Amino acid sequence: METYNINGVEIQYDTFDLVNLELYTNGVTEIAEVGKRVKEMIQEDPAKNGIKAIRMMCNAFMDFFDVLCGEGTSKKCFGDNVNARDIINAYAKFCEEVSATVSSMKVDFNPPSSPSIMDDSQLRAEKRAKLRAEAEQRVKDRERESI
Incomplete structure (x- = not known):
C-alpha cells in the first residue's frame, strides 16, 4: 500500500x-x-x-x-x-x-544477472555441443568401419 x-x-x-x-x-x-x-x-x-x-x-x-x-x-x-x-x-x-x-x-x-551464471550456462552449452560432435564422429567412424 x-x-x-x-x-x-x-x-x-x-x-x-x-x-x-x-x-x-x-x-x-x-x-x-x-x-x-x-x-x-x-x-x-x-x-x-x-x-x-x-x-x-x-x-x-x-x-x-x-x-x-x-x-x-x-x-x-x-x-x-x-x-x-x-x-x-x-x-x-x-x-x-x-x-x-x-x-x-x-x-x-527481473533479478540481476550474474556473470558467473552466464559463464556457467555458456560452458555447459559448449560442453553439450562438444559431446554431440564427438557422438556424431563416433557414428561416422562406425559407418566407415562397417563398409
Whole structure:
C-alpha cells in the first residue's frame, strides 16, 4: 500500500492491487477520451465551449479520483471549489507518481544477472555441443568401419 499526496491530502492507494491496476488503466483511458472531446469542443467554438470544456475535464478528473481512491476522495482533496489548476496538477502528479512506482517494480521483477551464471550456462552449452560432435564422429567412424 502506497501513500500519495493529492493536493496536500495523503491518500492510501494499493498501486499493485489488480482491481486498482485495472481501474487506473481504464481511468487514464477515459481521461484521454474526454480530453479528445474537450479539444474538439474548444476548436469548434472557444468562446461558447471553453468553460464548459474545462468543467467537463475537471469533472472527469474528480470522477477518476473517486473511482480509484474511493467515493468522496475528490471532495476531500479539492473541497467544494472546482479549481481547474489544482485538479489538473493533482491528476498529472498522481499519474507521474503511480507510473514511477510501477516502473520501480519492473526492476524488482527481473533479478540481476550474474556473470558467473552466464559463464556457467555458456560452458555447459559448449560442453553439450562438444559431446554431440564427438557422438556424431563416433557414428561416422562406425559407418566407415562397417563398409
